[in-house]
Amino acid sequence: MRLSSSQENAVLASPVVLFLLALLGFPVVLSVVYGFSEANFQALMSPTFVGLENFHLVLNDIGFWNAAWFSLRFAVITAFLECALGLFLAVYLAPLIRNHGWMVAVLIIPMIVAPAMMGLMYRLVLHEFAGPIPFYFYQWFGWSPSFLSAKTVFQTIIVVETLQWTPFAFLLFMAAYQAIPQEIREAASVDGTRPWRMFWKIELPQMLPTLFVAGFIRFIDGFRVFDNIYTLVGAGPGGSTTSMSIYIYETFLRRGEIGKAMAAAILLFLVAFLVLALGQYLMRRSQ
Amino acid sequence: MKLHLALRWIVFAFVALIMNFPVIATFITALKSPSEISRNPSLVVDSPTLENFVTVLTVSDRLNVYHYLWNSFSAATIGAILPMLVAFPMAWVMVRRGYGRALLFPLIVNLRALPLIIFAVPLYLMFSVAYLLDTRIGLGLVLAIVNLPLTLMLLVNAVAEIPIELEEAAHMDGARLPRLIGRVVLPLCRPAFITTFVFGFITAWNEFLFGLILTTQRAVPMTVGASFFFATSGGGVQWGVAAAVMVVAALPPLILGLVMYRRISGSMVSGAVKG
Amino acid sequence: MTISRMLICSAALSVLSAGAAQAEVTVLGWPGGPEEEALRAVAEIYNAKSDVAEEDKVELLFTSRDGFFDKLQVDLAAGSNAFDANLIATYSIGRYAPYMEPITLSGEASAVFGDTVLSTMQFDGAQYGVPTDLSLHFLYYRSDLIDALMADDAAKARYGDISEEYLGVRLEPKNPDEWTWQDFVANALYFSQSVNPDSPTRYGTVIQMKNLLFNMMVFHSWPRSFGANWMDDAGNITVDSEAYRNALETVKMLYDAGATPADSTSYEYAEANAAYSAGQVAAMVQWNAAAGELKGAQAETKTVAPPTGPEARFTHIHGLGLGLNAAAENKDGARAFLDWLSTEEAALAYARSGGAPGLAGETVVKLAEERPDLVQVGDYASNYGFVMNGGTSENALSVYEAQAKEFTGYWAGTQSLDDAMSNISATMNELLK
Numbered sequence: 001m002r003l004s005s006s007q008e009n010a011v012l013a014s015p016v017v018l019f020l021l022a023l024l025g026f027p028v029v030l031s032v033v034y035g036f037s038e039a040n041f042q043a044l045m046s047p048t049f050v051g052l053e054n055f056h057l058v059l060n061d062i063g064f065w066n067a068a069w070f071s072l073r074f075a076v077i078t079a080f081l082e083c084a085l086g087l088f089l090a091v092y093l094a095p096l097i098r099n100h101g102w103m104v105a106v107l108i109i110p111m112i113v114a115p116a117m118m119g120l121m122y123r124l125v126l127h128e129f130a131g132p133i134p135f136y137f138y139q140w141f142g143w144s145p146s147f148l149s150a151k152t153v154f155q156t157i158i159v160v161e162t163l164q165w166t167p168f169a170f171l172l173f174m175a176a177y178q179a180i181p182q183e184i185r186e187a188a189s190v191d192g193t194r195p196w197r198m199f200w201k202i203e204l205p206q207m208l209p210t211l212f213v214a215g216f217i218r219f220i221d222g223f224r225v226f227d228n229i230y231t232l233v234g235a236g237p238g239g240s241t242t243s244m245s246i247y248i249y250e251t252f253l254r255r256g257e258i259g260k261a262m263a264a265a266i267l268l269f270l271v272a273f274l275v276l277a278l279g280q281y282l283m284r285r286s287q
Numbered sequence: 288m289k290l291h292l293a294l295r296w297i298v299f300a301f302v303a304l305i306m307n308f309p310v311i312a313t314f315i316t317a318l319k320s321p322s323e324i325s326r327n328p329s330l331v332v333d334s335p336t337l338e339n340f341v342t343v344l345t346v347s348d349r350l351n352v353y354h355y356l357w358n359s360f361s362a363a364t365i366g367a368i369l370p371m372l373v374a375f376p377m378a379w380v381m382v383r384r385g386y387g388r389a390l391l392f393p394l395i396v397n398l399r400a401l402p403l404i405i406f407a408v409p410l411y412l413m414f415s416v417a418y419l420l421d422t423r424i425g426l427g428l429v430l431a432i433v434n435l436p437l438t439l440m441l442l443v444n445a446v447a448e449i450p451i452e453l454e455e456a457a458h459m460d461g462a463r464l465p466r467l468i469g470r471v472v473l474p475l476c477r478p479a480f481i482t483t484f485v486f487g488f489i490t491a492w493n494e495f496l497f498g499l500i501l502t503t504q505r506a507v508p509m510t511v512g513a514s515f516f517f518a519t520s521g522g523g524v525q526w527g528v529a530a531a532v533m534v535v536a537a538l539p540p541l542i543l544g545l546v547m548y549r550r551i552s553g554s555m556v557s558g559a560v561k562g
Numbered sequence: 563m564t565i566s567r568m569l570i571c572s573a574a575l576s577v578l579s580a581g582a583a584q585a586e587v588t589v590l591g592w593p594g595g596p597e598e599e600a601l602r603a604v605a606e607i608y609n610a611k612s613d614v615a616e617e618d619k620v621e622l623l624f625t626s627r628d629g630f631f632d633k634l635q636v637d638l639a640a641g642s643n644a645f646d647a648n649l650i651a652t653y654s655i656g657r658y659a660p661y662m663e664p665i666t667l668s669g670e671a672s673a674v675f676g677d678t679v680l681s682t683m684q685f686d687g688a689q690y691g692v693p694t695d696l697s698l699h700f701l702y703y704r705s706d707l708i709d710a711l712m713a714d715d716a717a718k719a720r721y722g723d724i725s726e727e728y729l730g731v732r733l734e735p736k737n738p739d740e741w742t743w744q745d746f747v748a749n750a751l752y753f754s755q756s757v758n759p760d761s762p763t764r765y766g767t768v769i770q771m772k773n774l775l776f777n778m779m780v781f782h783s784w785p786r787s788f789g790a791n792w793m794d795d796a797g798n799i800t801v802d803s804e805a806y807r808n809a810l811e812t813v814k815m816l817y818d819a820g821a822t823p824a825d826s827t828s829y830e831y832a833e834a835n836a837a838y839s840a841g842q843v844a845a846m847v848q849w850n851a852a853a854g855e856l857k858g859a860q861a862e863t864k865t866v867a868p869p870t871g872p873e874a875r876f877t878h879i880h881g882l883g884l885g886l887n888a889a890a891e892n893k894d895g896a897r898a899f900l901d902w903l904s905t906e907e908a909a910l911a912y913a914r915s916g917g918a919p920g921l922a923g924e925t926v927v928k929l930a931e932e933r934p935d936l937v938q939v940g941d942y943a944s945n946y947g948f949v950m951n952g953g954t955s956e957n958a959l960s961v962y963e964a965q966a967k968e969f970t971g972y973w974a975g976t977q978s979l980d981d982a983m984s985n986i987s988a989t990m991n992e993l994l995k
Contacts, residue, residue, distance in 0.1 A: 012379060019435075023428060031406060044412075044639050093298070095295065096292075096295050101549060103299060110306050113310060116493070117493075117513070118309060127836055129839075130325065133308075135328040146825045149827060150975055167306070171551065221399075237971055253404075256635070256657075258408070273394070273397050276393045408636060408639070500633050500636050503637075503644045504644075517627070
């Protein structure tokens, strides 16, 4: 028996579709029902339909917009820093890495550690009395910055996130840099192109697609940041470090407003869907 | 030229130190006795001790670190492999036939943007009916969902990288679809599978919230088990033991990552360039 | 196909090892620390009794402290029968009562614990739990530093100057058991190097100001002694009061003056204790549970009740206890255990194994030699203990959380006091109506 091409397509797509239906089918349906209902932990089985009220609540909640703004800023800044730093390391250290592969291993350690543990480690490392960083500051300069004070906490978590995830961008760029065909470089150097110009005019354009991928993945991961911030500083003074994930998590489990949390999640999903669809459309058009 | 090279080494050493500083400091803290921790925050240990590691590795009446490690290992293995199995055919059919590109692909990829913990309640209810609560398989299944988006992204890129001529040639030779995918595409995607596995395993190993909510006793993973140790003396964090357990908990994925890094970096080319 | 073989192997192993034996009465306790040790000890005593049937023996279950209440919320709401009895706390009884069943205590209970302590486990007039541990606050201070201050006339003059400059009144150093909150503040300023460069400690106090509900409990003893309450007897929300405003403003003044570390806005229990233990803090208000740790690190540490205010001296109290899961499989067995747990025999054993039960009259006398701290705890609880109006209601936990968000926002300077007050009034009106 021979399957038609569209039947083949369906068969090949079926494992992932069945997997999703089996595991997320019921959760998604129930979550959508909750999103349109007055739902809490006392009445898990008997949500009452309230139409769009939860969406109304979420959109009028300043906390939701603050969280969205925090996540957006955090994601843009960290994605940019990680890509810039990762690109620099990949290109600048390339001559060394070619002969010393172990350097890569040293540089990717941070991304292997659980983000929640990383947050906990920084709680110790940055503590004014128990942490080594303030200790050496006091010893050498008689003074130490307060890394987790209200004024500096945003910069600190940006640095913490960047230091942990720059290796991810670095890894992608290193591979992309090695993949640039040697002939292109040789041709350019025969023409007498200087190194800086070579990078700018020849190597960077070759790595542009990787730059997009790395930037996109880091942006999404930055936007949904949770573990490291939550273990390090919680939701922050006055909720100032509440990311979108922290907002949804606290609304859901801490305040038990299941309907509102689901409405926020549905909105987030729709926006993410639109952004990705738009991105795909633009990419196809540019090709 | 010499100077340039030296400068590169300095940059490397500096960056490696800064990025790994919390890990280094945690390891050093794990070698300090409780009294030394409150007295000496520096990186030089006066009287190194393995006491903290001994505590972590030998407590057995109330906490069993080997049990947690085994739970994490099995759940993370399921959570890394299962999404590859289901996503691979999908990746091929999407790249070569455009099937599912409009809806299914963005749907799955966008799961990564969501805090999946919002599904905790329905999953909990489902699992309690299916006897999957507090089991390694149940936890593994949830971790598989967590890993699905990145797995699909990486595999899609890997398939897109395979020169279409290779597939066409096989097709000309009369290879049917299962043979084509199994004998031609699959082997060519091997490096991407390794990368995906490593990333998936690490992500699954490091997950905390589902591990906390969906297990109570038999399938508690290492990340949750680790937090038991933080509270071994009162409500506070006993830093020495906490540091030791963090080191132990991070070791398995670290070993995997360090053994595999060559292959990861090699396969990343095919894995990512054609976004 | 090694990959699929690995998968099958681990799947098979998971199934094989999943069927571990279950004891008949499973109790979910508060993990880690003296509470766990004490519960283990009493469970052992109970299981050794000849009249406890094999199927009613107790097995203990502990889970993570991080996210404990999140997990419990899901477990209970989904009707989990993984445990028969579980931990409850005063501030969360209202939230979990719908999934639990009231219990009856032994006849001795009211004599052993006293009615104040029993009431920390009551909701809507029903007894939901056996009290196990009682938490309240001490003022911890370094007696060596205070003694040196009191013996030095130049230092006393400096103390007077500082209090005059910051508080508008010239104060004399006093013994901490006579302190008002004003003395606490003056002392905090005097022992801070940012205010007094000659101070032997870097900070006069350490205040836990992280956006965390437990930190609000520590803070509450202060406004309460100025007469603060969540609501009046008619049910009107009274959080926007001079008492709250005054205490909040003074904490901010201390923070801005550098009398508590600049990082305090991310400090909780562990960080605050580490600061005190390092010897760089002169006095702090902290949970009674920290006594061992702090006295161990700074031998000159003494404890008294928190400072007094215009109204009276107060300490926020809450109890931990064990109650009955409504979905329990062995309710009779669990009831029998809980009943026994409320006897004097069990309470004494619990205390001797390191627990901190709030015990009354004759019972606590029996422990005076071994656990003098329990006498202090019982004394403070009955004389100064308070629970805010609405502090055991369904949404009490959410009220603390909302306060944590608004108050820390004011302290950190992300919003004004008026905004914080109007936000918290609105939220509490919503939560406590």
